[in-house]
Amino acid sequence: MSETALFAREFLRSPLRTASLVPSSARLVERLVAAVPERGEPVVVELGPGTGPATEAIQRRLAGRGRHIAVELNERLATHLVQRFPRAEIVTASAWDLPGVLADRGVHTADVVVSSLPWSAFTGPHGRTLVPKIASLLSESGVYTQFTYAFARWTPPSRHRLAQVRQLFEEVVAGRTVYRNLPPALVYSARRPRFPAGHSLSPAVRAASRTVS
Numbered sequence: 771m772s773e774t775a776l777f778a779r780e781f782l783r784s785p786l787r788t789a790s791l792v793p794s795s796a797r798l799v800e801r802l803v804a805a806v807p808e809r810g811e812p813v814v815v816e817l818g819p820g821t822g823p824a825t826e827a828i829q830r831r832l833a834g835r836g837r838h839i840a841v842e843l844n845e846r847l848a849t850h851l852v853q854r855f856p857r858a859e860i861v862t863a864s865a866w867d868l869p870g871v872l873a874d875r876g877v878h879t880a881d882v883v884v885s886s887l888p889w890s891a892f893t894g895p896h897g898r899t900l901v902p903k904i905a906s907l908l909s910e911s912g913v914y915t916q917f918t919y920a921f922a923r924w925t926p927p928s929r930h931r932l933a934q935v936r937q938l939f940e941e942v943v944a945g946r947t948v949y950r951n952l953p954p955a956l957v958y959s960a961r962r963p964r965f966p967a968g969h970s971l972s973p974a975v976r977a978a979s980r981t982v983s
Contacts, residue, residue, distance in 0.1 A: 784857050793823045794886065795951040798917060802957050803827045805882050806911035809835075815872070815880045816840040816858075816908075817865045818887040822851050824879050828884065829855055835912040839875065841865055850911065866896045868903050879967035885916045892931045901931065905938040905963035920947045981982050 794802070802824055806814055808831055819825045819840045828838055837856045842848040848862040863871050865887060871876065883904050892900050904914050916935075922928050936942050939960035947956045 793821050794917065794955070795948060796823070798951045798957065799823045799827050799946065800953050801945050802886070802915050802917050803831060804883070805915055805959060806831045807881065812836040813877055813879065813881045814838045815868070817883065817885040818891070818955055819851060819860075820847055820886060822854055824884055824886055825851060825855050825858060828830070829858060836881075837877070839872065839877065841868065841871055845872045851912075856886050866900060866903075868900075869907060869933040872907060873904050873924065879912075880906070880907050881909055881912055883912070883914045885907060885914070887916070888919060889922060889925075889931055892934075893927055897946060898934075901934050901938055902965070907967055908963045910962065910966045912963055912966065913959060914963075915957055915959050917955050917957045919955055923956070930960065938965065939963055 773835075806812065812832070813836060814828055814832065816825060816828060816838065817840075819842050825838075825929055832838055835858065839861060840851060840855075840858050841861045841863050842851060843862070843864050845862050848860055851858070851860045859875065861871050861875075865885075872880070887900075891897055901914075903974055908914060914935075916927060932942070935958065940962040942958060942960045945957040945959065947954050
């Protein structure tokens with residue numbers, strides 16, 4: 771089965787989890803993984819890899835260095851990823867459980883978090899804590915990248931989540947819209963978390979997850 775067919779099948783089975791009929795385009799993926807260092811031994815965490823377009827690009831940039839932990843909730847997609855990317859650490863779990871997922875693997879600090887999760891993953895009581903959890907697991911110079919569809923950029927959920935990201939990171943930059951993606955999408959890059967790894971989910975972080983809802 772082709773990547774596109776697999777992705778479409780999973781979308782039809784669970785549209786809220788998969789959120790798109792087709793995988794991300796090469797141009798969008800290039801921007802999504804641009805923060806992954808090409809030197810050193812970085813720890814890269816990937817959320818919602820799907821069929822693996824960003825996973826492949828991350829593996830290519832790492833070229834055997836560092837660690838690449840990919841967290842995928844869909845068991846069928848996770849099985850597919852294990853077969854395609856034996857050098858990546860594929861974990862079948864929810865992104866909401868990210869601190870525990872990393873702690874179980876002896877990881878307490880990440881250098882980059884690359885997310886292909888739909889904005890719907892950031893809603894509800896659990897979802898509102900996800901960005902604070904990501905920020906608290908990144909190093910002081912860490913980067914969090916997140917793509918969103920252009921048509922949803924101005925909806926209340928997207929605006930609320932972006933406001934939350936701006937509260938938790940010193941710099942947040944929106945990339946240019948990739949119109950050749952289906953549907954058109956763009957990447958947000960958030961750098962330098964205000965509450966980096968080594969800080970617990972302090973009252974300030976918890977407040978950020980509540981005040982922007």
